[in-house]
Amino acid sequence: MKPALELLCKSLSRRDRLDKREIDILSSLNYKQMAFAKGAELISAHSRANSSCLVMSGLTARALMLEDGRRQLTALHIPGDFVDLHALLLKVMDHSVMAMDDCVAAFIPHNELIALTEQAPHLTRLLWLSTTIDAAIQREMIASIGRRTPLTHLGHLICELYLRMEVVGLAGGWRFQLALTQTDIADILGLSLVHTNRTVRDLRATGLVSWKNSDVVIHDFDRLAELAGFDATYLNLLSEPR
Amino acid sequence: MKPALELLCKSLSRRDRLDKREIDILSSLNYKQMAFAKGAELISAHSRANSSCLVMSGLTARALMLEDGRRQLTALHIPGDFVDLHALLLKVMDHSVMAMDDCVAAFIPHNELIALTEQAPHLTRLLWLSTTIDAAIQREMIASIGRRTPLTHLGHLICELYLRMEVVGLAGGWRFQLALTQTDIADILGLSLVHTNRTVRDLRATGLVSWKNSDVVIHDFDRLAELAGFDATYLNLLSEPR
DNA sequence: CGTCAGATTGATATTCATCAAGATCGGTGG
DNA sequence: CCACCGATCTTGATGAATATCAATCTGACG
CATH class of the missing domain: 2.60.120.10 (Jelly Rolls)
Known part of the structure; x- marks a missing residue:
């Protein structure tokens, strides 16, 4: 194929x-x-x-x-x-x-x-499903920008991206590549560049994540998820009849 | 029916x-x-x-x-x-x-x-469409919380709700009913209650909108839309083959 | 070695959350 | 009719969070 x-x-x-x-x-x-x-x-x-x-x-x-x-x-x-x-x-x-x-x-x-x-x-329903999962991710993003602190928002993003990438084989061993500049991250988090930089620094300071250039390593996923209030339900990672 | x-x-x-x-x-x-x-x-x-x-x-x-x-x-x-x-x-x-x-x-x-x-x-595609319009509205909401000021965000929300309600016959003559407390508005805007109250006050002060109890009156939609950077494209209000 | 994009930091101003206190208004019981 | 009550709205004061401005630093690369 x-x-x-x-x-x-x-x-x-x-x-x-x-x-x-x-x-x-x-x-x-x-x-x-x-x-x-x-x-x-x-x-x-x-x-x-x-x-x-x-x-x-x-x-x-x-x-x-x-x-x-x-x-x-x-x-x-x-x-x-x-x-x-x-x-x-x-x-x-x-x-x-x-x-x-x-x-x-x-x-x-x-x-x-x-x-x-x-x-x-x-098959149509499965394609439809993929757009509704996008919508679920967007809802979580609204909650993150609106109500989470920058630190927990960033932690949440890392948890989400790790799981999404793991599912398609792009992440594993608690590490993945994230080719984004801090300016890009700022535009995701809805923050200024400077504040984003400080938030990344704070995340590193928790010791839960290492992040150098494009290499992200999660040292303790469970504690990061707890910090970020991350619950993977919205990613719909389970296979079931749709 | x-x-x-x-x-x-x-x-x-x-x-x-x-x-x-x-x-x-x-x-x-x-x-x-x-x-x-x-x-x-x-x-x-x-x-x-x-x-x-x-x-x-x-x-x-x-x-x-x-x-x-x-x-x-x-x-x-x-x-x-x-x-x-x-x-x-x-x-x-x-x-x-x-x-x-x-x-x-x-x-x-x-x-x-x-x-x-x-x-x-x-028919399935039209149902699917309705969920993708929801997603488009959510994207606009992400942009509003992340990058618009509280005042423009609120103005944007008023523009959107007016048009959506007008389409189903619930609004007209530049007025509609909005049965939300300021606490609810705060949870939409992602702000504190107090700040939301001040934002509503600022919106009233522009003279573009009157808002008393549940009655919202838009005095100048075009100028409100301009203030809010509102562009109705994302609401997909046009009928066309899908 | 110079250049450039990106990351980092300090200083300062603005925005926003929080705390506390009224004010307003509709409803309710005496 | 009036006193009271709870929900909601409003305002002021204060401190924390965030944006902005201005450098400086770092590393990749020609």
């Missing part, structure tokens, strides 16, 4: 079992693969796309720009995430999708995805 | 045209209607439901509770919103849904909704 579809297949089958016919339908999808350099826009706000993209490698983020040029990142997406599935239904993008690092994405035409929804209801 | 289904039908047909067969399928759904007093939980976090609810009257909100008892509201839902459609796929709720005011909701069994997805792909 072509690599992007293999990835999608694995990603969907993590939440529920796919049968042979569904796998066939998935693997018959066409797509166009594209590479993006760090900082590039995969999709720009207010555009109308006729295809949706899946992250194959690298980190991407959804970004909302304010009139004054300030930026808020509203979601981080890792390889295997069907970032832009929202565009299939929304038609006009309300935000842009940016490459936080060099990355590769696969663009699947909307007409093929629509055809899929006509033929494979269960 | 039974009232809840009538409402759902109207709500979905706002974003795309429904054909006769689809309307028939919708109107054959069964549901159980329930009333909730202000402050009650329609759905509690961590529960597993076998039905999803649609708001028929009153205001509801999604709420995330932190360990220390503090609360963040992550979405407000008005009559016509299929609040809890997320539960159809998520299985375990990551948040609770609360009645912000006395309200009535219709609970539609999951097995009937699943059957609908098996028979009516286009």
Whole structure:
């Protein structure tokens, strides 16, 4: 099977079992693969796309720009995430999708995805599910920005990213790569760059996490989760009939 | 047609045209209607439901509770919103849904909704769409909490609620009812009660909005939208093929 | 060696939370 | 009718959290 579809297949089958016919339908999808350099826009706000993209490698983020040029990142997406599935239904993008690092994405035409929804209801529900999990992650993010302290917010983010990356084989042994500058982190946390820097320093000072360049090491996940009030329910990591 | 289904039908047909067969399928759904007093939980976090609810009257909100008892509201839902459609796929709720005011909701069994997805792909896409619009609203909320000032955030919220309510006929003539206490507003904005009170005072001082008890009057929508950096794209108010 | 992006730190101003105290208003019982 | 009560709104005072400004430091790289 072509690599992007293999990835999608694995990603969907993590939440529920796919049968042979569904796998066939998935693997018959066409797509166009594209590479993006760090900082590039995969999709720009207010555009109308006729295809949706899946992250194959690298980190991407959804970004909302304010009139004054300030930026808020509203979601981080890792390889295997069907970032832009929202565009299939929304038609006009309300935000842009940016490459936080060099990355590769696969663009699947909307007409093929629509055809899929006509033929494979269960597969459709799994795609739908992936957008509702995105929404659950966004809710948690609202709670983090609104009510958690910067330190616990950052701890929460680390817990979430570790688990999400572990599931797709990008993390393990309590360590993972996080290719984000502190400016990027600031735009995720909704803080200033300087305060973000101090928050990272405070997190290191807890001794629960080491973080140097792009290497994050979690020394005690349970205590970090406790500090951050992290409860993985919202990630829906269990496989069950959907 | 039974009232809840009538409402759902109207709500979905706002974003795309429904054909006769689809309307028939919708109107054959069964549901159980329930009333909730202000402050009650329609759905509690961590529960597993076998039905999803649609708001028929009153205001509801999604709420995330932190360990220390503090609360963040992550979405407000008005009559016509299929609040809890997320539960159809998520299985375990990551948040609770609360009645912000006395309200009535219709609970539609999951097995009937699943059957609908098996028979009516286009209808399924419209239900899916409604969850992705929720997600778009949540993204805007992340940007508001993270990067807007309390005053512009509140102004943005007023613009959004006015338009959403206008579409379902609950607002008009630049006025609407908003039955929320300032404590509730604080939990939406992610601010303290006192600061929220001062923000409401500042908003009144702009002269763009009058707000007394539950009556909100917008005196100059365009200038309010400009103040708040409000752009309605994310609400997807246009009807087009999906 | 110079340059540049990113990280770090100190100093200061602004924003926001918290604490404490009224004020307002609708409802309720005498 | 009036006194009282609880919920909500409002305000002032204070301290903590956060933004902003301005350097400096570090490491990668041509």
